[in-house]
Amino acid sequence: MSTPEQNRELVLTAFDTLFGKRDYEAAQEFWSEDYRQHSRHIPPGREGLFDLVRALPATLRYDNQLAVAEGDYVMLYGRYSGTGDAAAVVADVVHVENGRLTEHWDVWEDEASRAESASGLPMFGDHFPPDRAG
Template identity: 75%
Template structure:
Protein backbone atom coordinates (compact mmCIF):
# COMPACT_ATOMS: atom_id res chain seq x y z
CA UNK A 1 0.00 0.00 0.00
CA UNK A 2 1.34 3.43 -0.92
CA UNK A 3 1.47 6.45 1.35
CA UNK A 4 -0.43 9.67 0.67
CA UNK A 5 2.91 11.34 -0.17
CA UNK A 6 3.71 8.62 -2.72
CA UNK A 7 0.22 9.04 -4.20
CA UNK A 8 0.78 12.80 -4.62
CA UNK A 9 4.10 12.14 -6.36
CA UNK A 10 2.43 9.59 -8.65
CA UNK A 11 -0.36 11.98 -9.69
CA UNK A 12 2.07 14.85 -10.30
CA UNK A 13 4.32 12.57 -12.39
CA UNK A 14 1.30 11.25 -14.32
CA UNK A 15 -0.01 14.75 -15.11
CA UNK A 16 3.45 15.89 -16.24
CA UNK A 17 3.87 12.78 -18.40
CA UNK A 18 0.52 13.24 -20.13
CA UNK A 19 -0.06 16.99 -20.31
CA UNK A 20 3.50 18.26 -20.80
CA UNK A 21 5.58 15.44 -22.21
CA UNK A 22 2.67 13.92 -24.15
CA UNK A 23 4.27 10.52 -23.70
CA UNK A 24 1.19 8.34 -24.14
CA UNK A 25 3.06 5.03 -23.75
CA UNK A 26 4.53 6.13 -20.41
CA UNK A 27 1.17 7.61 -19.36
CA UNK A 28 -0.54 4.28 -20.09
CA UNK A 29 1.70 2.75 -17.40
CA UNK A 30 0.40 5.33 -14.88
CA UNK A 31 -3.34 5.23 -15.67
CA UNK A 32 -5.32 2.04 -15.03
CA UNK A 33 -6.74 0.15 -18.02
CA UNK A 34 -10.05 0.30 -16.10
CA UNK A 35 -9.79 4.06 -15.48
CA UNK A 36 -13.15 5.66 -14.67
CA UNK A 37 -13.76 9.22 -15.85
CA UNK A 38 -16.45 11.35 -14.16
CA UNK A 39 -15.83 14.61 -16.07
CA UNK A 40 -18.62 15.96 -18.25
CA UNK A 41 -16.17 17.13 -20.92
CA UNK A 42 -14.05 13.95 -21.23
CA UNK A 43 -15.13 10.72 -22.91
CA UNK A 44 -15.04 7.51 -20.84
CA UNK A 45 -11.90 5.69 -19.83
CA UNK A 46 -8.21 6.23 -20.28
CA UNK A 47 -8.62 6.46 -24.07
CA UNK A 48 -11.15 9.28 -23.66
CA UNK A 49 -8.65 11.29 -21.64
CA UNK A 50 -5.72 10.55 -23.93
CA UNK A 51 -7.79 11.41 -27.02
CA UNK A 52 -8.79 14.73 -25.45
CA UNK A 53 -5.15 15.63 -24.77
CA UNK A 54 -4.18 14.60 -28.33
CA UNK A 55 -6.82 17.02 -29.65
CA UNK A 56 -5.46 20.00 -27.69
CA UNK A 57 -2.62 22.24 -28.92
CA UNK A 58 0.93 21.37 -27.80
CA UNK A 59 0.97 24.68 -25.90
CA UNK A 60 -1.40 23.19 -23.29
CA UNK A 61 -0.04 23.68 -19.77
CA UNK A 62 -1.10 22.30 -16.42
CA UNK A 63 0.25 24.14 -13.39
CA UNK A 64 -0.53 22.94 -9.91
CA UNK A 65 -0.60 25.23 -6.92
CA UNK A 66 -1.55 22.68 -4.29
CA UNK A 67 -1.57 18.90 -3.95
CA UNK A 68 -3.41 17.28 -1.04
CA UNK A 69 -3.62 13.55 -0.35
CA UNK A 70 -5.84 11.54 1.94
CA UNK A 71 -5.32 7.81 1.70
CA UNK A 72 -5.89 6.74 -1.90
CA UNK A 73 -7.25 10.15 -2.99
CA UNK A 74 -5.26 13.11 -4.30
CA UNK A 75 -6.63 16.55 -5.05
CA UNK A 76 -4.65 18.86 -7.33
CA UNK A 77 -5.64 22.51 -7.36
CA UNK A 78 -4.33 23.86 -10.63
CA UNK A 79 -4.76 25.79 -13.84
CA UNK A 80 -5.02 24.61 -17.44
CA UNK A 81 -3.92 27.19 -20.00
CA UNK A 82 -2.37 27.48 -23.44
CA UNK A 83 -5.33 26.23 -25.46
CA UNK A 84 -6.22 29.58 -27.03
CA UNK A 85 -9.25 29.83 -24.75
CA UNK A 86 -9.74 31.28 -21.27
CA UNK A 87 -7.56 29.50 -18.73
CA UNK A 88 -9.45 27.22 -16.34
CA UNK A 89 -8.87 26.78 -12.64
CA UNK A 90 -9.57 23.19 -11.65
CA UNK A 91 -9.65 20.91 -8.65
CA UNK A 92 -8.80 17.45 -9.99
CA UNK A 93 -9.70 14.60 -7.64
CA UNK A 94 -7.94 11.32 -8.40
CA UNK A 95 -8.31 7.92 -6.76
CA UNK A 96 -5.27 5.65 -6.79
CA UNK A 97 -5.62 1.86 -6.96
CA UNK A 98 -2.73 -0.61 -7.22
CA UNK A 99 -0.25 2.19 -7.96
CA UNK A 100 -2.20 3.66 -10.89
CA UNK A 101 -4.67 6.48 -11.44
CA UNK A 102 -7.98 4.64 -11.32
CA UNK A 103 -10.72 7.28 -11.14
CA UNK A 104 -11.10 11.02 -11.72
CA UNK A 105 -13.54 13.82 -10.90
CA UNK A 106 -13.04 17.55 -11.39
CA UNK A 107 -14.49 20.92 -10.53
CA UNK A 108 -13.83 23.29 -13.43
CA UNK A 109 -14.20 27.07 -13.68
CA UNK A 110 -12.95 29.73 -16.12
CA UNK A 111 -10.30 31.91 -14.52
CA UNK A 112 -11.63 35.39 -13.77
CA UNK A 113 -9.82 38.60 -14.63
CA UNK A 114 -9.71 41.42 -12.07
CA UNK A 115 -12.72 43.06 -13.75
CA UNK A 116 -14.69 39.80 -13.62
CA UNK A 117 -13.81 39.01 -10.00
CA UNK A 118 -16.38 39.99 -7.38
CA UNK A 119 -13.91 39.01 -4.64
CA UNK A 120 -11.05 41.14 -6.03
CA UNK A 121 -8.75 38.18 -5.33
CA UNK A 122 -7.00 36.06 -7.98
CA UNK A 123 -8.29 32.51 -8.42
CA UNK A 124 -4.82 31.05 -9.04
CA UNK A 125 -1.50 32.33 -7.76
CA UNK A 126 -0.98 35.92 -6.73
CA UNK A 127 -1.94 37.76 -9.91
CA UNK A 128 -4.91 38.07 -12.21
CA UNK A 129 -4.71 37.04 -15.87
CA UNK A 130 -4.79 39.82 -18.47
CA UNK A 131 -8.18 41.35 -19.24
CA UNK A 132 -9.95 39.80 -22.21
Protein backbone atom coordinates (compact mmCIF):
# COMPACT_ATOMS: atom_id res chain seq x y z
CA MET A 1 0.00 0.00 0.00
CA SER A 2 1.35 3.42 -0.93
CA THR A 3 1.51 6.42 1.36
CA PRO A 4 -0.29 9.69 0.62
CA GLU A 5 3.10 11.29 -0.16
CA GLN A 6 3.90 8.52 -2.67
CA ASN A 7 0.48 9.01 -4.28
CA ARG A 8 1.10 12.78 -4.46
CA GLU A 9 4.45 12.28 -6.21
CA LEU A 10 2.94 9.65 -8.54
CA VAL A 11 0.16 12.01 -9.68
CA LEU A 12 2.54 14.94 -10.17
CA THR A 13 4.85 12.73 -12.25
CA ALA A 14 1.90 11.38 -14.25
CA PHE A 15 0.66 14.91 -15.06
CA ASP A 16 4.14 16.00 -16.11
CA THR A 17 4.52 12.91 -18.29
CA LEU A 18 1.22 13.48 -20.10
CA PHE A 19 0.74 17.25 -20.15
CA GLY A 20 4.37 18.37 -20.00
CA LYS A 21 6.34 15.78 -21.93
CA ARG A 22 3.40 14.40 -23.91
CA ASP A 23 4.90 10.94 -23.63
CA TYR A 24 1.80 8.84 -24.24
CA GLU A 25 3.60 5.51 -24.05
CA ALA A 26 5.07 6.32 -20.64
CA ALA A 27 1.74 7.81 -19.51
CA GLN A 28 0.04 4.45 -20.07
CA GLU A 29 2.01 3.17 -17.07
CA PHE A 30 0.39 5.80 -14.84
CA TRP A 31 -3.25 5.68 -16.01
CA SER A 32 -5.26 2.51 -15.48
CA GLU A 33 -6.84 0.77 -18.47
CA ASP A 34 -10.13 1.09 -16.55
CA TYR A 35 -9.68 4.81 -15.86
CA ARG A 36 -12.99 6.52 -15.02
CA GLN A 37 -13.48 10.14 -16.05
CA HIS A 38 -16.00 12.46 -14.36
CA SER A 39 -15.06 15.69 -16.17
CA ARG A 40 -17.45 17.52 -18.47
CA HIS A 41 -14.44 18.52 -20.60
CA ILE A 42 -12.83 15.11 -21.13
CA PRO A 43 -14.17 12.07 -23.02
CA PRO A 44 -14.40 8.80 -21.07
CA GLY A 45 -11.51 6.51 -20.32
CA ARG A 46 -7.75 6.74 -20.60
CA GLU A 47 -7.86 7.00 -24.40
CA GLY A 48 -10.43 9.80 -24.18
CA LEU A 49 -7.99 11.78 -22.04
CA PHE A 50 -4.99 10.97 -24.23
CA ASP A 51 -6.88 11.83 -27.43
CA LEU A 52 -7.93 15.17 -25.96
CA VAL A 53 -4.33 16.04 -25.07
CA ARG A 54 -3.16 14.95 -28.55
CA ALA A 55 -5.71 17.33 -30.10
CA LEU A 56 -4.55 20.33 -28.06
CA PRO A 57 -1.80 22.65 -29.32
CA ALA A 58 1.80 21.69 -28.60
CA THR A 59 1.98 24.91 -26.57
CA LEU A 60 -0.29 23.40 -23.88
CA ARG A 61 1.24 23.91 -20.47
CA TYR A 62 0.29 22.65 -17.02
CA ASP A 63 1.63 24.45 -13.96
CA ASN A 64 0.94 23.10 -10.50
CA GLN A 65 0.63 25.34 -7.47
CA LEU A 66 -0.55 22.91 -4.82
CA ALA A 67 -0.76 19.14 -4.40
CA VAL A 68 -2.51 17.63 -1.39
CA ALA A 69 -2.89 13.93 -0.68
CA GLU A 70 -5.08 12.06 1.76
CA GLY A 71 -5.19 8.29 1.61
CA ASP A 72 -5.71 7.22 -2.01
CA TYR A 73 -6.85 10.67 -3.20
CA VAL A 74 -4.71 13.50 -4.53
CA MET A 75 -5.94 17.01 -5.25
CA LEU A 76 -3.92 19.22 -7.59
CA TYR A 77 -4.53 22.96 -7.94
CA GLY A 78 -3.05 24.15 -11.20
CA ARG A 79 -3.31 26.17 -14.37
CA TYR A 80 -3.70 24.90 -17.95
CA SER A 81 -2.57 27.47 -20.51
CA GLY A 82 -1.22 27.77 -24.03
CA THR A 83 -4.31 26.55 -25.86
CA GLY A 84 -5.18 29.89 -27.45
CA ASP A 85 -8.09 30.39 -25.04
CA ALA A 86 -7.96 31.99 -21.61
CA ALA A 87 -5.97 29.89 -19.17
CA ALA A 88 -8.03 27.65 -16.90
CA VAL A 89 -7.46 27.30 -13.19
CA VAL A 90 -8.42 23.78 -12.18
CA ALA A 91 -8.73 21.63 -9.09
CA ASP A 92 -8.12 18.05 -10.23
CA VAL A 93 -8.98 15.22 -7.84
CA VAL A 94 -7.47 11.84 -8.68
CA HIS A 95 -8.05 8.44 -7.10
CA VAL A 96 -5.00 6.18 -7.00
CA GLU A 97 -5.21 2.40 -6.70
CA ASN A 98 -2.26 0.02 -6.86
CA GLY A 99 0.07 2.72 -8.12
CA ARG A 100 -2.16 3.84 -11.01
CA LEU A 101 -4.57 6.72 -11.59
CA THR A 102 -8.02 5.14 -11.69
CA GLU A 103 -10.54 7.97 -11.43
CA HIS A 104 -10.68 11.75 -11.96
CA TRP A 105 -12.93 14.69 -11.09
CA ASP A 106 -12.29 18.37 -11.70
CA VAL A 107 -13.55 21.86 -11.02
CA TRP A 108 -12.65 24.10 -13.97
CA GLU A 109 -12.79 27.88 -14.25
CA ASP A 110 -11.39 30.35 -16.77
CA GLU A 111 -8.69 32.47 -15.17
CA ALA A 112 -9.86 35.99 -14.35
CA SER A 113 -7.99 39.06 -15.49
CA ARG A 114 -7.19 41.85 -13.03
CA ALA A 115 -10.28 43.74 -14.32
CA GLU A 116 -12.49 40.65 -13.85
CA SER A 117 -11.24 39.85 -10.35
CA ALA A 118 -13.63 41.27 -7.73
CA SER A 119 -10.94 40.80 -5.08
CA GLY A 120 -8.17 42.31 -7.19
CA LEU A 121 -6.12 39.20 -6.48
CA PRO A 122 -4.96 36.57 -8.99
CA MET A 123 -6.58 33.13 -9.03
CA PHE A 124 -3.22 31.39 -9.47
CA GLY A 125 0.15 32.31 -8.02
CA ASP A 126 1.01 35.75 -6.70
CA HIS A 127 0.54 37.84 -9.86
CA PHE A 128 -1.66 38.01 -12.93
CA PRO A 129 -0.06 36.56 -16.08
CA PRO A 130 0.82 39.21 -18.69
CA ASP A 131 -2.14 38.32 -20.93
CA ARG A 132 -4.57 38.64 -17.96
CA ALA A 133 -3.00 41.63 -16.17
CA GLY A 134 -5.15 44.26 -17.89
